Amino acid sequence: MRSRVWRGVDGARAGLGSVPPTGLVLMGIVCFQLGAALAKGLFADVGPGGMVLLRVGFAAIIMAAVWRPVVRGYTAKQYGLAIGFGLTLAAMNLAFYSALDRIPLGVAVTLEFTGPLMVAVIGSRRWLDAVWVVFAAGGILLLAPIGALGGLDLDPVGVGLALLAGVFWATYIILSARTGAVFPGITGLAIGFMAGAVMLVPFGVAQGGMGLLDPKILLLGAAVALLSSVIPYSLEMEALRKIPTKVFGILMSLEPAMAALVGFVVLRETLPARAILAIFFVTFAAFGASRFNGKESDKGG
Numbered sequence: 001m002r003s004r005v006w007r008g009v010d011g012a013r014a015g016l017g018s019v020p021p022t023g024l025v026l027m028g029i030v031c032f033q034l035g036a037a038l039a040k041g042l043f044a045d046v047g048p049g050g051m052v053l054l055r056v057g058f059a060a061i062i063m064a065a066v067w068r069p070v071v072r073g074y075t076a077k078q079y080g081l082a083i084g085f086g087l088t089l090a091a092m093n094l095a096f097y098s099a100l101d102r103i104p105l106g107v108a109v110t111l112e113f114t115g116p117l118m119v120a121v122i123g124s125r126r127w128l129d130a131v132w133v134v135f136a137a138g139g140i141l142l143l144a145p146i147g148a149l150g151g152l153d154l155d156p157v158g159v160g161l162a163l164l165a166g167v168f169w170a171t172y173i174i175l176s177a178r179t180g181a182v183f184p185g186i187t188g189l190a191i192g193f194m195a196g197a198v199m200l201v202p203f204g205v206a207q208g209g210m211g212l213l214d215p216k217i218l219l220l221g222a223a224v225a226l227l228s229s230v231i232p233y234s235l236e237m238e239a240l241r242k243i244p245t246k247v248f249g250i251l252m253s254l255e256p257a258m259a260a261l262v263g264f265v266v267l268r269e270t271l272p273a274r275a276i277l278a279i280f281f282v283t284f285a286a287f288g289a290s291r292f293n294g295k296e297s298d299k300g301g
Contacts, residue, residue, distance in 0.1 A: 021238070021239040021241075021242040021243040022239075022243070022247070022251060024235040024236070024238055024239040025235065025236065025239045025243075025248060025251040025252070026251065026254070027231075027235055028231065028232035028233075028235035028236050028239075029232070029251070029252070029254060029255055029258050030258060030262075031227045031228070031231045031232050031235070032227065032228050032232045032255075033105070033109070033255075033258050033259050033261075033262040033263075034227050034262060034266065035055075035223075035224045035225075035226075035227030035228030035229075035232075036100065036105055036109075036228060036259070036262070037105060037262050037263065037266040037267050038220065038223060038224050038227065038266075039051045039052075039055065039097065039100070039224045039228065040100050040101070040105065040267060041267070042217065042220055042221075042224075043097075043100075043101050045208075045211045045214070045217055046204075046207065046208035046209075046211040046212055046217060047101075047207030047208055048094070048097035048098045048100065048101045048207065049094065049097075049098075049200070049203035049204045049206060049207035049208065050204045050205075050207045050208020050209075050211060050212055051097055051208075051221065051224065052090070052093045052094050052097045052200055052203075052204065053197065053200040053201065053203065053204025053205075053208065053212070054204070054208075054212065054217070054218070054221025054222075054224065054225065055093065055221065055224045055225045055228055055229060056089070056090055056093060056193055056196045056197045056200055056225070056229070057197040057200070057204075057221075057225075058221055058222045058224075058225035058226075059193050059225040059228075059229035059230055060190065060193035060194045060196075060197045062222075062225060062226065062230050063186060063189070063190045063193060063230065064190055064194075066230075067185065067186055067190065069185065069186060069187040069190040069191075070187065071187060071190065071191055071194075074182075074183070078182050078183070079191070081175070081178060081179055081182060081188075082179055082182075082183065082188045082191040082192050082195065083191070083192070083195040084175060085172070085175040085176065085178075085179045085188065085192040085195075086191065086192030086193060086194065086195030086196040086199070087195060087196060087199050088168055088171050088172045088175055089172055089192055089193070089196045090195075090196030090197070090199045090200050091168045091199075092165050092168035092169050092171075092172055093165075093196075094200065094203060095161050095162075095164045095165035095168060096108065096112055096161075096162065096165040098158075098161045099111070099112070099158045099159070099160075099161035099162035099164075099165060100158075101158070102155040102157060102158025102161070103154050103155055103158035103159065103162065104260075104263050104267075104269040104271060104275075105259050105260070105262060105263035105267060105269060106256065106257075106259045106260025106261075106263045106264075106269065106271055106275070106279055107143055107154065107159075107162070107271070107275055107278075107279075108158070108162045108165075108259070109255055109256050109259035109260075110139065110143065110256040110259070110260075110278060110279045110282045110283075111140065111143060111159060111162035111163050111165075111166060112162050112163075112165040112166040112169060113166065113169075113255055113256050113282055113286060114136050114139075114140060114163065114166045114282065115165070115166030115167055115168070115169035115170035115173075116166075116169055116170060116173055116252075116286075117132065117136050117282070117285055117286050117289055118133075118136075118166075118170055119170045119173050119174065120132075120249070120286075120289040120290065121133055121289050128288075128292055129289065131288065132285040132286075132288045132289045133285070135281045135282070135284055135285035135288070136281065136282055136285040136286075138278075138281045139277075139278040139279070139280075139281035139282035139285070140163075140278075140282075142274055142275070142277060142278035142281065143159065143274075143275060143278045144159065179192065186233075186237070189233070193229075236248075246290055246291070249286075249289075249290030250287055250290045250291050252286070252290070253283055253286035253287040253290055254283065255286075256279045256282055256283050256286075257279060257280075257283050260275075260276070260279050
């Protein structure tokens, strides 16, 4: 039975090798947003906390079963780094799902995306990078629920949680690079998911309760883990072996627009023109920061 599973995994990897790397990244983006939409549909049953527990918990189990990372033999400092990475990952997803419970998917992703955008331009002294910051700030102001600015009718707590998720995302990027340099393959990621799942237990149980034992909810939770974690991360890892990180960053700038599209098609979330303009501003800023970063990047992997 195990040999059949591994033949299937190897076959899937071989199949991915025939897909252009840009296609892999776009597939990952679509999967991630579909997973977020599916998760939002389950908030009424287990809440954001229960849903994020299922996502991170199942992702940790699937990664451990498929890649079988060796998690023993490291120093306390290395384990501490992986655990800190995992706690940041858990906090990021908990804040994002809590925001998603209050505001539309496209808006939540747009606000959260300001985190990695700031990582891309922070410390830069080039005037061009200041342009991207201005565009991103303009997008945030367009979405801000501030009456004096004529803001949209958005839940201010949801907006704040989405921005907090962006802060955690920025921290996640920094810790991800450090963890990847210390651990081989996805070992650090696997340890991080395990630590994150443990951290999320009290939040998940408090909000999800007995709903977490519902077989249907468990099955859908596993689907969310596949769509939002396992598949996107796997596709991105494969793509980064073949394309420069600059190109990867440009493609990832499509996340807010794709989130708005999936929110409209799947969740029937319509956005006013002001919100669409805000999404354009942030997407344009992310595109510009990646395209004109002034650095020559080697291929990932």
